[in-house]
Amino acid sequence: MTDDWQFEVPTTGSKHLPPDARYMEALSSQGYGFEVAIADLVDNSIDAGARDVVIHFLRDEDRLVSLLVIDDGKGMTEEELDVAMTVGGRRDYASQALGMFGTGLKSASLSHASAVTVVSKTRRTRAVGRRWLMERAVNGYQCDIVAPDYAQTLIDRYAQRPITWQGTVIRWDGVKNFPRHGGGGQTDRYLHRTINRLGLQLGLYLHRFLAREDFNITIAVEDVNTGTEYMNFGVEPLDPFGYPVPGHTDYPRRFDVALPTMAPVALQAHVWPAKSTLDGYKAVGSVLERQGFYFYRHHRLVQAGGWNNFRQPDQHLSLSRIAVDLPAAGGDVFRLTVKKEGVDVSPEFIAALDDARDANGRRFVEYIDDAETVYREARKRAGTSRKAVVGPGKGFDPAVREAIEDELPLLPGEDPISIRWQEMDNGNFFEIDRESRTIGLNRHYRSAILGGRRGGLNDAPTLKSLMYLLLHQVFEKEYSGSREKDNLQLWQSVLVSAARAELERVGDDD
Known part of the structure; x- marks a missing residue:
């Protein structure tokens, strides 16, 4: 058996096949x-x-x-x-x-x-x-x-x-x-x-x-x-590295990635200060989305955050950002998407990150540890040792999701909790579906709670935030004990009474 089939395909000519107008x-x-x-x-x-x-x-x-x-x-x-x-x-x-x-x-x-x-x-x-x-x-x-x-x-x-x-x-x-x-x-x-x-x-x-x-x-x-x-x-510039003081005194720091097929690529590693409220930090996606690599091509940002298979997003690395100016000829190592909103990198680049070093021989992986340490120490100074939770998902306003993700560590690999209005025949204020990770709110009370305003997917952010804080622990356990069931019944009773009072107020106003 030969391997000739891998190299040559015999042909008998060519044919012009223009694209269809569709x-x-x-x-x-x-x-x-x-x-x-x-x-x-x-x-x-x-x-x-x-x-x-x-x-x-x-x-x-x-x-x-x-x-x-x-x-x-x-x-x-x-x-x-x-x-x-x-x-x-x-x-x-x-x-x-x-x-x-x-x-x-x-x-x-x-x-x-x-x-x-x-x-x-x-x-x-x-x-x-x-x-x-x-x-x-x-x-x-x-x-x-x-x-x-x-x-x-x-x-x-x-x-x-x-x-x-x-x-x-x-x-x-x-x-x-x-x-x-x-x-x-x-x-x-x-x-x-x-x-x-x-x-x-x-x-x-x-x-x-x-x-x-x-x-x-x-x-x-x-x-x-x-x-x-x-x-x-x-339009004002929104610099994703525009902090006044870095979160770690050793940064920003340059690391060089040695690649066998092209010249070394420089990584400019940054650590944002903890609890920053600047737009350059807060406006770039969620806590998990805004960390990682920021690729530039000819000074134009083409990817804002993401680890490109180097590692998984981690709450503890939310202060970590790395600026990478792509070489003019990226070869097969860096491939820009057609819409210029992402970069595909080769396994060659990812493998080389483990050996990337700065001018003093410090390894890039040590930077990852430093960024995580800054985050953890900031949490300790704030007196927080909060338990990891299942995060919020569809139905929660993006600002609410971001605030929760900023304040609470998220359980890795867990599907988020959704919240939505739905029909209920039993008069309850809410229902819980563990399997689909969903909190249902009784649509009968929606208009009264919104004060007659038109609703949307992310409406009633205050109510939904409170429901999340009350109920997220239910989705983090396999079953509810007697005390938790009693609490659920208590909350159900009080919320139904409050919602009916809202309905009565709307009726009186009419």
């Missing part, structure tokens, strides 16, 4: 989050040398109509724009460019809008534009040519803000997650939530650029009929 649908279904998609467009603006980028929400009274990203970069000629709008079109990226795959503009835009229009102008060429309309894109890759007069009109609309002589405007129409009906304050609530998340995303992943004096991102909201500007603010 590939556009696949391109728009890559799971781009809204904030990640906008960040991808801003990356293009940075690559174009932009100093100012404006993210502009346009509304018609209570209805959101369009979203635009405008920059004062070098702009594109008609030929360059055709390449930018071609599916899989590749240009020659500069050595420090943030773009990589040639798909970001199309996939990011069409993931969230039914149409994307791009208008651009250089110093020496007229304004030109192209539009992808999904209905036409899936019918043979038909890309519309924007009328030159309209292209210039759109450029002129943003003259001096930020476009002067050159720049690019990207316009989304038919944005999928815009509220369909803006009445009742829905549009205002949507803008508040979305702009807050967008500001945090851009502030974090582009914090090194935003820290420069020559680069700004502005988020604005304008009424297209009256010209009234409802909001206009600059």
Whole structure:
């Protein structure tokens, strides 16, 4: 038996197999989050040398109509724009460019809008534009040519803000997650939530650029009929390493990872101070998500936290963060995801971490021990030796989950406790399902407890927090003893009485 089959496959020629037009649908279904998609467009603006980028929400009274990203970069000629709008079109990226795959503009835009229009102008060429309309894109890759007069009109609309002589405007129409009906304050609530998340995303992943004096991102909201500007603010950098004083006097410290296939990679190891309330610490995911590696590519953060199979997340390592600037040529060791929100690392890198050392010969694994020690000592100084618990999950407001995870160590490998409103025929206030790790709340009392306000998945955060504190121990035991059963009955009786009183108050108000 030979091993020839491993190396050579005989062929008799080749055949051209172009992609089906429905590939556009696949391109728009890559799971781009809204904030990640906008960040991808801003990356293009940075690559174009932009100093100012404006993210502009346009509304018609209570209805959101369009979203635009405008920059004062070098702009594109008609030929360059055709390449930018071609599916899989590749240009020659500069050595420090943030773009990589040639798909970001199309996939990011069409993931969230039914149409994307791009208008651009250089110093020496007229304004030109192209539009992808999904209905036409899936019918043979038909890309519309924007009328030159309209292209210039759109450029002129943003003259001096930020476009002067050159720049690019990207316009989304038919944005999928815009509220369909803006009445009742829905549009205002949507803008508040979305702009807050967008500001945090851009502030974090582009914090090194935003820290420069020559680069700004502005988020604005304008009424297209009256010209009234409802909001206009600059995005602030959110430095995940921006503590005033480190949590350990020996850090930050550089460790070098020796790799057989490429030059050594530097790790800048940090220990955050315990109990920090700074946004740079608190805004980066949960306690378990915000620890670990922070990978940068050309000064753009591409992964915020995570251990990449080096170890499991651990409550005791919540102060540990390591900055890694990826080499220009990552080879097979570092592979960036298409959406630039994560890095796949090879087993070669993970294995080399055990032998990574600083200039004095100290090993990287000693840093892990130091970060854990800082956390444990901070707990002791606070007089806490709290027992590990099963954490909260679905139904709890993210701020509540974060506070609990900050204050209590979590049992590793345990599914979290969910809480939800459900129908109950017995008049109880709550029910416990050990198997599904769920606390059920009687939907009959929901409206009264919410004071008539509209509910949602994470509503009633105060009540749900108290229910968690009362009941989490039930899920940490195999069975309930007589004393615990008596307590459950006591709580049930008191809560039912309180909920009925709330119902009576609502009835009296009516």
